[in-house]
Amino acid sequence: MSEKITFADKKRKTVERAEFTEDGRYLRKVRSFVLRTGRLSDYQRDMMNDNWESLGLDYQNTPFDFEAIFGNNNPVVLEIGFGMGRSLVEMAEQNPGRNYIGIEVHTPGVGACMAYAVEKGVKNLRVICHDATEILRDSIANQALGGLQLYFPDPWQKAKHHKRRIVQPAFIERVLEKLAVGGFIHMATDWENYSEHMLEVLQQFPEQLANQSETNDFIPRPDFRPLTKFEERGHRLGHGVWDLYFIKK
Numbered sequence: 001m002s003e004k005i006t007f008a009d010k011k012r013k014t015v016e017r018a019e020f021t022e023d024g025r026y027l028r029k030v031r032s033f034v035l036r037t038g039r040l041s042d043y044q045r046d047m048m049n050d051n052w053e054s055l056g057l058d059y060q061n062t063p064f065d066f067e068a069i070f071g072n073n074n075p076v077v078l079e080i081g082f083g084m085g086r087s088l089v090e091m092a093e094q095n096p097g098r099n100y101i102g103i104e105v106h107t108p109g110v111g112a113c114m115a116y117a118v119e120k121g122v123k124n125l126r127v128i129c130h131d132a133t134e135i136l137r138d139s140i141a142n143q144a145l146g147g148l149q150l151y152f153p154d155p156w157q158k159a160k161h162h163k164r165r166i167v168q169p170a171f172i173e174r175v176l177e178k179l180a181v182g183g184f185i186h187m188a189t190d191w192e193n194y195s196e197h198m199l200e201v202l203q204q205f206p207e208q209l210a211n212q213s214e215t216n217d218f219i220p221r222p223d224f225r226p227l228t229k230f231e232e233r234g235h236r237l238g239h240g241v242w243d244l245y246f247i248k249k
Contacts, residue, residue: 044111051114057101059130063141070099070124075146075180079103080132080166081153085113087226092117092125094224098146100125103132132166133174142177147184151228155191167198176208176248185209185246188225190234195242202246209246218242 048056057064066076075098082088082102092100102125104110110129117125128135156164167187175185185202189195199217202209213219221243231241 047115077147079149155194
């Protein structure tokens with residue numbers, strides 16, 4: 001009998017991420033991060049290996065067939081960087097009329113997310129452990145998404161690192177290609193400077209995006225976004241949290 005190849009075996013190689021020029025244009029692939037294995041517990045590893053066929057998705061250079069994957073035509077919401085995945089699983093559980101895909105490069109987070117999804121019996125969720133920019137570029141068809149969620153991404157707070165922030169004009173251009181008309185972009189951060197950057201980038205697309213804020217900037221924290229560990233930490237430290245919600249026209 002052939003030796004079983006585990007998820008960890010398949011994911012040992014370094015993952016590269018796209019980098020952008022100062023004006024947000026795709027530049028090249030750099031070693032801006034590697035696959036973050038962290039401390040993967042035996043339980044998390046087993047959950048990934050045992051449930052990858054039903055809850056996991058691998059990168060592919062052709063678009064996913066969401067109807068075949070989920071068995072329905074419900075809108076698909078993509079979340080980038082779900083951390084430990086608790087809030088993502090809760091959203092999937094609370095919204096059975098939507099399908100969710102989460103991307104995360106922190107393998108303990110992927111294992112924890114899968115474990116919680118199994119515990120909750122969630123079926124409308126799939127998890128990817130790969131570079132989000134490559135998934136958007138290659139694995140998702142144009143106008144295939146009903147929404148994008150980006151909660152508490154790395155703020156790269158030093159000015160010299162701002163070009164590494166995922167929210168850049170080129171990234172939004174790509175997202176707009178993948179969003180169906182009426183699809184949403186929902187972002188949240190506890191870094192005020194990054195929130196201002198996000199708003200500035202999103203406002204560069206007035207013909208394609210409509211801000212849902214009554215004041216044309218940020219919205220109050222919506223009830224449908226579960227409280228994340230990052231947000232709880234921010235509250236304890238006295239940080240504010242800024243939500244942005246835009247709809248594709």
